[in-house]
Amino acid sequence: MDSNTKTSMLYNKGKLSNKVLLDLYKKMLVPRLIEEKMLILLRQGKISKWFSGIGQEAISVGVTSALTKDEYILPMHRNLGVFTTREIPLHRLFSQWQGKANGFTKGRDRSFHFGTQEYNIIGMISHLGPQLGVADGIALANKLKNNQKACAVFSGDGGTSEGDFHEALNVASVWNLPVLFCIENNGYGLSTPTSEQYNCEHIADKGIGYGMESHIIDGNNIIEVYTKVSELAESIRENPRPILIEFKTFRMRGHEEASGTKYVPQELMDFWAEKDPLNNYKEYLISEGILSIEEDDKLKIDIKEDISNNLKRTFDEEVISSTIEQESKDVYKEYEYVEVKENSETENIRLIDAISKGLRQSMEKDDSIVVMGQDVAEYGGVFKITEGFVDAFGKERVRNTPICESAIVSAAYGLSVNGMKAVMEMQFSDFVSTGFNPIVNLLAKSHYRWNQEADVVIRMPCGAGVGAGPYHSQTNEAWFTKTPGLKVIYPAFPYDAKGLLISAINDPNPVLFFEHKNLYRTIYQDVPTDYYTLPLGKASLLKEGNDVTIISFGLPVHWALETLNKNNDISADLIDLRSLQPLDTEAIFNSVKKTGKVIILQEDSLFGSLSGEISSLIMENCFEYLDAPVKRVASIETPIPFAGNLEKDYLPKDRFENELKELLAY
Structure with missing residues (x-):
């Protein structure tokens, strides 16, 4: 055991080289110095808001360093170290925070509410919870591709109280998904202490409850974070499964700067100040002869100069401009409809048969399509639309889900992020209310926010006339026609249903496909036997x-x-x-x-x-x-x-x- 009496932490470098040890320090120093500069700019009124991660750098840097650059990572708003460790150019980060064109969202979203496929980072939305389900979908795609990749997603202690957290952990555990759930337990959800958030000793205990391997790591010890996460990431690449990691740490600033820290006892602030991840590690490196004071001074000067140069470049950048036409255009991913003409042979079938055949022929044509929903596998769905699909496509592509609409919508988005297509069956359209948030706030806004398509179709069995009462009979299309970014299709005939469903699956934008239950088995029509398309948006x-x-x-x-x-x-x-x-x-x-x-x-x-x-x-x-x-x-x-x-x-x-x-x- 390596130790240093000058620090309040014990470090065990194991087999890590001095080069790696020094690199970890540099990677922590960059976000710390950026943050210190941002706090100055905030006081000067040059930025509008800041969520500080001071005191938590070891987690962001350690986790990101443990993953390969082609593995997805899903950070939150306190994980600046993820972005800097992935070496996103600083002027692009600064432009993002200033709402300028060189950022990632064309001025449409702020701070870390963005993703970038170039750096395999998938940003958050303010609702926090769906991020975990997105990681499930990304990890599912990795597993289906058999590419031996890990995936890491962040949440804070406050986020573990959300239903999405529990849904995502359960899905990941049931499906053995290779994802690291990284929970930064910094003691407070804004001002609410963890004692008022959950009634178990450790957040890690929650993972155990879902049959998941769980670990507790000192989140302020960069060597412990890096070595342990590296070990776990390598493990799930070889043996796909989810792991919950609770990082014990502390937030030294307010939830965001305006909220302050007056609600935190001073003795607690003093205790964690002694455990500062950067200062302790610096002292350790100096004591081991890996870093000198002169080298540290030179490093800080170089990083600060780099920050200043990139800030100047950002401030000199023109204020972003756009047009109403451009803003409207970017709500949806551009898609050029490809007509596939129908064949002359027809069969007289019901609406339900037409939907089933359209879905089956789409899956035959594109093996990246995954069907998910409650009871859709061997049982064939409650309306039997996917009956026989398991025999044709296997259980990997036809997946029964737990009863957790929100996590499955988010996972469908994750599949899209990782290059696959998802068709989700909402068992009844009424149940969409429990998956409403990721539909209207994640799927609908994704392309507009950061140019990421949400290639998801959600099938919506709906409607009255079958004596099913208030919870199985709604035709709730108006919940979604109001939301820019969603497409809503509602056929009344078998011929339309088949061609429109195929087109909906081909369209890279999120589509809600309403299917009236009363029409499933009552309406017959001559429908072409082969694969064909009909244009969306045509009456x-x-x-x-x-x-x-x-x-x-x-x-x-x-x-x-x-x-x-x-x-x-x-x-x-x-x-x-x-x-x-x-x-x-x-x-x-x-x-x-x-x-x-x-x-x-x-x-x-x-x-x-x-x-x-x-x-x-x-x-x-x-x-x-x-x-x-x-x-x-x-x-x-x-x-x-x-x-x-x-x-x-x-x-x-x-x-x-x-x-x-x-x-x-x-």
Whole structure:
């Protein structure tokens, strides 16, 4: 055991060379000196906010140094050492913090809310928890590729209270994923001490509870961090499995600078000041003759000069500019639709069969597609859409998941980050509420924030009419059509369902694919037997007429058809939207300008629904062509009831005919 009475820490260099020992010191010194400069700039009003990692550098530097540069690492906002150890040019980091063009987010996000494939770093979102599930997806892709790569993800002690933490650990353990969960236990979640966050002695105990190997490391001892994490990373490369590492450390500054540290007892600050990872290690290196005071002074001068030069370069950089067109364009990854024409041979099949065949043929064509969801493997899903898929593609690509929608959405994103495609089945669209955060805050914003596509399709069995009550009957498309960055598809016919699903899988953007349960086994159609595509964002004109435009999607399309078949005297354009985001406004406007009257029929309740947006668009763009107010017909403003007679009254099917005739008589 190497020791040094001048330090409050014991160091055991083992077989590490002096070169490695000195390199670890330099790597810790860089983020410390950057932070000291940032605190000065903060006081000068030259930066807006700062999350300090002073006192925790050994963890970021040690973990990053233990991984190879082609292994993914997922840091948080206190892990500057990850970015500097991966040798991201300082002027690019400074530009990121200043919101300038040489940063990584085109001024759209701040601090460490970014990723970069060039350096295999995947940045966080403020909601913290999804980061852990993303690591699961990255590690799953590594495992499926059999590339013997590790992956490391960071969280703080506060983040371990989030449900995503528990979901991600459980998934990683069940699937034996090669990921290191690195938990920086610095004693406080903002101002809340760990004694008020969890009621076990160590965070490492939580990993044990999930059947996971767990370790506790002195997070202020760079040699211990580096050597132990190197050993563990090598171990999971050879024997894929998750490991939880709790790093005992302390945050010497506030959660962010404005919050201060008045809530921390002074004796605790003094205790941890004595355990400063940088100062102790420097004294050790000097005592061992590995570093001299003169060399240390020279090193600091060189690093400070480098910081100053790069800061000047950043401050001299022009303020970022953009256009409304460019901002809108970057919400989605550009994708050029490739038409695959249908073959002439058809088969008369149900909607459920069309979806199953489209998914199967997509998986046959692209072996990077992984299907995930509750009971989707041997059981075939609760609606049997993936029945037989395990025999065809194996359990690696057709994966049963624990009941944890949030972690699986995040893992689907992780698969995309690591070059694969994910199709997730949300067992019922109602259950998406427990996976809502990563959909609207991670998938939807990823490309806009840092140019990373989220190549994920989430299948959404939805809808009423089957007596399933409030928790299995919602058609909740409006939750997502509001969110820029998501595409929302909602077919009403087998032919559309197959071609649109294939196109949704080909599209590199996140797509929510709504499938009405009441249509699964009731609607038949002649569908081409082979693989074919249909463009997203194009409506279908089912009937043509001159008196009125009927706009609908999903099950209500069939209600409209029934009504028109009963009333042959009504001459109507019937538009099946099929795609809700993007929306085919051209088809809508052309029809309204022709007929002068429009009625929108939907299954969702009225207030705040998609029909309100469509109505507004028509009023803004076609007002002079209208011969009557736009009429909307929707379900009543209650949750969906279970009893058949109540559900019948809830739905607008029986009210539609009268509303249509009233409009025609206006």
